[in-house]
Every structure is written in C-alpha cells, then in structure tokens.
Amino acid sequence: MAEAAYGVPVHTALLSADPTDSHTYDYTPLPNTAIRSGRAARPPVSYWRDALDRLLRNKTAVASFAFIILTALFGFAGSSLMPGFTKQDLYNTFLPPLSPGHPLGTDELGRDLLARLARGTRISLTIGVTVSVINLVVGLAYGGLSGYIGGMADVVMMRIVEIVTAVPEMIILLLLLTVLKSGMGTLILALCLTGWTGMARLARAQALQLRENEYVLAARVLGASRLWIVLRHMIPNALGPIMVRFAMSVPGVIFAESFLSYIGLGIAIPEASWGNLAQLGANQFPNHIWLFFIPAILFSLTMLAFNLLGDGLRDALDPRQRR
Amino acid sequence: MPGYILKRIGISLLTIFVITTVTFVLMYSLPGKPFLGERPLPQSVIDAANAKYGLNLPMFPRYLKYLSNIFLRGDFGQSTVYTNRDVTSIIKQAFPVSASLGIRALTFGVIGGLLSGIYSALRHNKAGDRFSTVIAILGVSIPSFILGTMLQYLLGVKFSGWVKRLFDTKYQLFPLARWESFRYTLIPTFVLGLGSLASVTRMTRSSMLDVVNQDYIKTAKSKGLSDLEITWRHMVRNAIAPVYTVIGGMVGVVVTGSFVIENIFSIPGLGKYFVNSVTSSDYPMTIGLTLFFSIFIVLVNLVVDLGYSLIDPRVRLDRASKR
Numbered sequence: 001m002a003e004a005a006y007g008v009p010v011h012t013a014l015l016s017a018d019p020t021d022s023h024t025y026d027y028t029p030l031p032n033t034a035i036r037s038g039r040a041a042r043p044p045v046s047y048w049r050d051a052l053d054r055l056l057r058n059k060t061a062v063a064s065f066a067f068i069i070l071t072a073l074f075g076f077a078g079s080s081l082m083p084g085f086t087k088q089d090l091y092n093t094f095l096p097p098l099s100p101g102h103p104l105g106t107d108e109l110g111r112d113l114l115a116r117l118a119r120g121t122r123i124s125l126t127i128g129v130t131v132s133v134i135n136l137v138v139g140l141a142y143g144g145l146s147g148y149i150g151g152m153a154d155v156v157m158m159r160i161v162e163i164v165t166a167v168p169e170m171i172i173l174l175l176l177l178t179v180l181k182s183g184m185g186t187l188i189l190a191l192c193l194t195g196w197t198g199m200a201r202l203a204r205a206q207a208l209q210l211r212e213n214e215y216v217l218a219a220r221v222l223g224a225s226r227l228w229i230v231l232r233h234m235i236p237n238a239l240g241p242i243m244v245r246f247a248m249s250v251p252g253v254i255f256a257e258s259f260l261s262y263i264g265l266g267i268a269i270p271e272a273s274w275g276n277l278a279q280l281g282a283n284q285f286p287n288h289i290w291l292f293f294i295p296a297i298l299f300s301l302t303m304l305a306f307n308l309l310g311d312g313l314r315d316a317l318d319p320r321q322r323r
Numbered sequence: 324m325p326g327y328i329l330k331r332i333g334i335s336l337l338t339i340f341v342i343t344t345v346t347f348v349l350m351y352s353l354p355g356k357p358f359l360g361e362r363p364l365p366q367s368v369i370d371a372a373n374a375k376y377g378l379n380l381p382m383f384p385r386y387l388k389y390l391s392n393i394f395l396r397g398d399f400g401q402s403t404v405y406t407n408r409d410v411t412s413i414i415k416q417a418f419p420v421s422a423s424l425g426i427r428a429l430t431f432g433v434i435g436g437l438l439s440g441i442y443s444a445l446r447h448n449k450a451g452d453r454f455s456t457v458i459a460i461l462g463v464s465i466p467s468f469i470l471g472t473m474l475q476y477l478l479g480v481k482f483s484g485w486v487k488r489l490f491d492t493k494y495q496l497f498p499l500a501r502w503e504s505f506r507y508t509l510i511p512t513f514v515l516g517l518g519s520l521a522s523v524t525r526m527t528r529s530s531m532l533d534v535v536n537q538d539y540i541k542t543a544k545s546k547g548l549s550d551l552e553i554t555w556r557h558m559v560r561n562a563i564a565p566v567y568t569v570i571g572g573m574v575g576v577v578v579t580g581s582f583v584i585e586n587i588f589s590i591p592g593l594g595k596y597f598v599n600s601v602t603s604s605d606y607p608m609t610i611g612l613t614l615f616f617s618i619f620i621v622l623v624n625l626v627v628d629l630g631y632s633l634i635d636p637r638v639r640l641d642r643a644s645k646r
Contacts, residue, residue, distance in 0.1 A: 159334070159337070162334065162338070163337070163338045163341050163342075166335075166338045166342075166617075166620070166621050166624065167338075167342060167575075167616075167617045167620060167621070168575035168576070168578060168579045168616075168620060169579075170579040170582065171578075171579070171613055171616050171617060174582075174597070174598075174601050174609070174613070175346070175349070175609065175610070175613050177601070178601050178604065178606065178609050179349050179353065251464070255466055258466065259466065259468065259583060262468050262583060263582070263583055263586065263598050263601075263602070264602055265601060265602065278468075278469060278472070282472045282587075285472070285475075285476065286476055286480045289476055292472060292476075293473075296469045296472070296473065299466070299469065300464065300465045300466070300469055303464040303465065303466065304460065304461065304464040304465070306464075307460060307463055307464045308460065311460070
C-alpha cells in the first residue's frame with residue numbers, strides 16, 4: 001500500500017487497481033477545536049474490540065461458534081443427565097432411532113446411543129481441549145525460550161523440533177501406544193509428546209519477529225525492563241496468531257484421538273469417544289448403519305465448525321490476510 | 324548451494340539416526356522375549372534367531388548388530404505373528420500396493436487441487452469460487468476414515484445395489500473391498516486424496532490471488548496478451564512454487580491415511596500390516612515398519628526440499644539465513 005510521504009495523503013485507490021480495496025478517504029480538515037484539544041475526532045477503537053466486531057459480523061464463524069457451544073453443552077450436560085452409557089439391555093439390542101425411551105436407538109448390547117453419544121462427545125472434546133492447552137503452554141515456553149536465548153541453544157532446540165516433526169505424528173503415536181499401557185492418560189500423554197512442536201515453532205517465529213519491531217526498540221530506549229517488554233508488548237502482539245493456531249489445533253487433536261480409537265488403540269470400549277462409536281457402528285456394516293452415521297455426522301460437523309471458526313478468527317485478527 | 328544441500332542431507336541423516344536409536348531403545352526395554360509365541364519354537368530356531376539379531380549380546384554390541392542388520396543387510400527383523408516371514412519380505416510384497424494407492428491419491432489430490440485452486444482464484448468471490456472453497460473446507464474437515472466408510476456404504480452398497488437392480492446384473496460397480504482392477508481403486512483413491520486436494524486448493528487459491536495483483540500482470544495485460552496466456556504463463560507459473568512446498572508434507576498425510584483406508588477397504592498394503600501389528604502386539608514388526616516408514620518419509624522430504632531449492636533459488640537463501 002502507499003506511503004503517506006511528508007504527511008501528504010496519497011490516494012491509494014489510484015495506485016492499487018485492486019477493486020476490493022474500496023476505502024474512501026475523507027480529506028475534510030479536522031475542526032480546529034479537535035486539533036487543539038488533542039483528541040481524535042472519533043473515539044479510539046482498540047485492536048481487540050475491532051477484531052471482535054469483525055468476528056461477530058462473520059455469520060459463518062458465529063454459527064460455528066454457536067454449534068460448538070451447543071455440542072459441548074450436549075456432551076457435558078447430556079452425559080451428566082444420562083449416566084447410563086454403559087448400561088446393557090440384551091432384550092433390546094439394535095433398536096432403531098425414535099424408539100420409545102431410546103431416541104437414537106440402541107447398539108448391539110442394547111446400550112442407549114444417545115447416552116453414549118453424549119459421553120463420547122464429552123470425552124473427545126475434553127481430550128481435544130486438554131491436549132491443546134498443554135501443547136499451548138509447552139509450545140509457548142519452549143519456542144519463546146528458544147527465540148529468547150538464541151544462539152547455539154536455539155539451534156539445538158529447533159533441531160529437536162525438526163526431528164520430532166520429520167516423522168508423521170501418527171507413526172510416533174502408534175509406536176508410543178504399543179509400548180505404553182492403553183488408557184486415557186496415556187493417550188493424552190502421547191498426543192502431547194507429538195503435538196507441541198507446531199506451537200513451539202510459531203512462538204519462536206513470533207518472538208524473533210516481534211523483538212525487531214520499532215515499538216520494542218522504543219520501549220527499550222525509554223528504559224523499560226525486559227519483563228515489561230515481554231508482558232506489555234510482545235505477548236499481546238503475539239496473541240492473535242497464537243489464538244488462531246489454538247483454535248485449529250483442537251480439531252487436529254480430536255482427529256488424532258478418534259483415528260486411534262477407530263483402529264482400536266485409543267479410548268477403549270465401554271468408555272465412549274467419537275472414534276470408537278463410529279468404529280462400533282462401522283462394525284455393524286452394512287446393517288444398522290445409523291449406529292455409524294449418527295456419531296460420524298456429529299463428529300464431522302464439529303470438525304467443520306472448528307475449522308470454520310479458526311478461519312473466521314484468522315480473518316478477524318489479521319484482516320490483511322482476508323480473501 | 325552445495326552448502327545448503329550438504330546441510331539438508333546432514334539433517335536427514337541425523338533424523339534417521341535418532342529414529343533408529345529411539346526404536347532400538349524401545350525394543351531393548353520392552354519386557355519379555357520376542358520368540359515366546361503360543362506355539363513353542365524348537366531351541367535351534369531360537370538360537371539361530373538370537374545369533375542373527377544379537378539378542379543375547381549386551382546393549383551396545385546388540386545396537387551395532389541392529390544397525391548393521393538394517394543398513395547393511397536391509398533386514399528389518401522378524402514378525403512374531405506371521406511365522407516364517409521377516410519384515411523385509413512383507414515390505415517387498417505389500418509396499419508396492421501401498422505405493423500404488425498413494426501415488427494415485429497424490430496425483431488426484433495435486434492435479435485436482437491445482438485445477439480447482441486456479442479456477443477458484445480466477446472466479447474470485449463468484450459462485451464457482453464459493454463452491455470450490457466449500458469443497459476444500461469439507462475435505463479438510465471430514466476425517467478420511469469417516470468419509471471412507473460413508474462412501475463404502477452410499478456408493479458401494481446403495482448405489483451399486485441400485486445399478487445391479489436397474490440393469491439386472493451381478494456387476495458390482497464400486498466394489499466394497501480388495502484391490503484388483505481399476506474400479507476397486509476409485510473410492511480409496513478419492514477418499515485418501517481428498518484431504519490433499521483440499522489443502523492444495525486452498526494453497527493454490529491464496530497463492531494465485533497474491534500473484535493476480537502483481538505489476539507484471541498489468542504489464543502483460545497492457546502488452547495485449549490473451550487471457551489464457553496471462554493465466555498460464557504469468558499467473559500459474561509464479562503461483563505454483565509455494566504449492567510445491569506442501570507436497571512433502573502431503574506424502575506423510577497420505578501414508579498416515581493409508582493406515583486406516585487400507586483397513587476399511589481390505590487393501591493388502593503396508594498400512595494394514597502396520598496397524599495389525601500394533602493391535603496384535605507384534606513388536607518386532609511394528610518397530611521394523613516404523614523404521615521403514617520413517618526412513619521413507621525423511622528421504623521423500625529430502626528429495627522434495629532439494630527439488631524445491633532447484634526450482635526456486637530464493638528459498639535456498641531464505642532458509643539458509645533462517646537457520
């Protein structure tokens with residue numbers, strides 16, 4: 001975009017032929033009173049306020065967010081209201097959906113699908129969010145430290161990240177799960193061991209990029225302490241990309257968990273998760289196909305909602321990237 | 324240039340070394356002995372195997388034996404489930420099947436993604452663009468194992484059944500399983516390639532939109548070149564380079580995806596053997612295949628990276644200065 005050289009506003013619309021760039025510039029001089037009082041003509045809008053406005057104007061992102069909240073409510077409130085997700089009833093196996101007492105039907109052991117689906121939603125979401133939070137903290141600490149120290153330590157730390165990412169996550173996960181005893185704790189541990197590298201890379205890149213900025217230099221010149229610069233300048237400016245990465249990481253973790261559960265290595269039955277629900281349903285293939293389709297559709301829609309929300313967040317936090 | 328290549332090769336070798344060492348340590352620390360199957364083996368067989376893999380040796384000589392078996396003799400160990408079969412012979416038999424599936428999926432994903440990304444960018448914000456963006460976000464969001472089972476049911480059972488009834492034949496249009504002729508490959512290829520198609524579409528689209536506003540496009544237009552010529556010679560050729568970078572990563576995604584797709588469609592590929600070895604606790608097989616997959620992927624990424632530095636010299640400088 002054009003620079004305003006010597007304080008003379010340059011009409012950018014003349015220079016860029018981009019038809020989407022339809023800013024109109026107001027060349028009316030400010031009233032003298034406004035200049036003398038030192039106040040801007042329009043109340044200042046903070047970056048976060050601005051980003052929130054942009055996000056709320058994005059209907060897809062808002063709908064996705066609402067969907068995620070509803071799914072989470074269904075998972076957490078639903079599984080508390082319907083605790084009998086392991087209760088078997090061998091007289092009533094394979095009831096179709098809309099049966100009395102079982103709105104979504106029952107599986108091959110007569111367990112209620114609605115209760116299992118709620119429980120599975122709760123487990124999958126819990127794992128997705130827990131692992132993402134741990135990865136966020138570990139990644140920020142590791143990447144931030146690496147970028148902050150620099151030098152040889154940085155080189156070694158980044159080599160380690162490179163080696164971990166050189167092999168696809170799933171191969172490491174499968175290897176870990178053959179060695180470790182299965183269970184939810186193990187699964188979370190395994191997902192954390194492979195998942196922190198993305199955030200570490202991002203945090204390092206942000207640290208390296210932000211510390212070169214003029215406002216950091218200005219703060220240093222003015223005598224600000226390192227801690228103040230990190231807390232007041234670097235973290236708030238890095239927050240946008242980190243939030244986007246976090247939102248995108250949740251569906252990634254849920255995908256890995258359900259992939260493992262689908263091939264029988266993640267969450268073990270009778271505990272429920274989206275992956276093993278879909279797998280149990282697929283085992284009944286091609287009869288009783290609703291046992292597969294119902295969890296599969298809820299799972300896919302939630303993944304879609306997370307991705308759309310992530311896209312919306314990126315557009316809102318970094319409008320220059322908007323397409 | 325030679326510096327960059329040497330460095331890149333060095334990192335790959337280091338990665339392979341770390342992976343072999345880690346797998347060795349895991350193997351060494353696993354409890355039990357590898358040849359305690361359900362059917363007891365004759366002592367002479369056990370002695371021979373112990374000698375071959377150095378199982379009675381102390382840790383360090385055993386490690387050297389392990390390295391020489393893998394890198395000098397190409398021997399990845401002995402399966403404990405498939406008796407009389409070593410991992411290398413299984414790789415020789417099953418890898419071509421997986422490679423065929425993977426190459427088909429990648430070809431479909433890359434070519435389809437490039438075309439739909441270019442189309443999308445040329446029709447920016449029109450209906451065609453919307454459509455291909457929706458396909459791309461669905462392809463990123465729906466897990467391949469869910470889509471695979473869905474299509475197996477909808478196309479393999481329902482649609483093919485309908486075709487059978489309509490024409491009163493026994494011809495199965497979309498077979499449910501196995502890997503025999505071209506029509507057996509259609510659904511697995513589509514499912515495995517859709518994720519790649521989606522990410523290539525998104526990448527191509529955004530890279531094309533970056534190029535569209537460049538000055539040289541305006542120059543080309545004012546020279547009076549035809550639209551077709553501008554699109555192919557000036558836009559696509561410049562937009563395609565960044566897309567190349569994601570191809571290395573996609574090989575990993577396709578390999579990972581094949582683990583579950585081969586299981587769903589009963590394709591006798593390496594992924595199926597890998598997952599079966601994990602679920603049946605065939606440790607030597609799991610570790611042998613982990614090593615094989617890891618080395619394969621590290622080498623593919625090396626080739627892709629070196630290829631990219633030949634195509635686009637800017638990358639070399641850029642990466643060299645970052646590292």
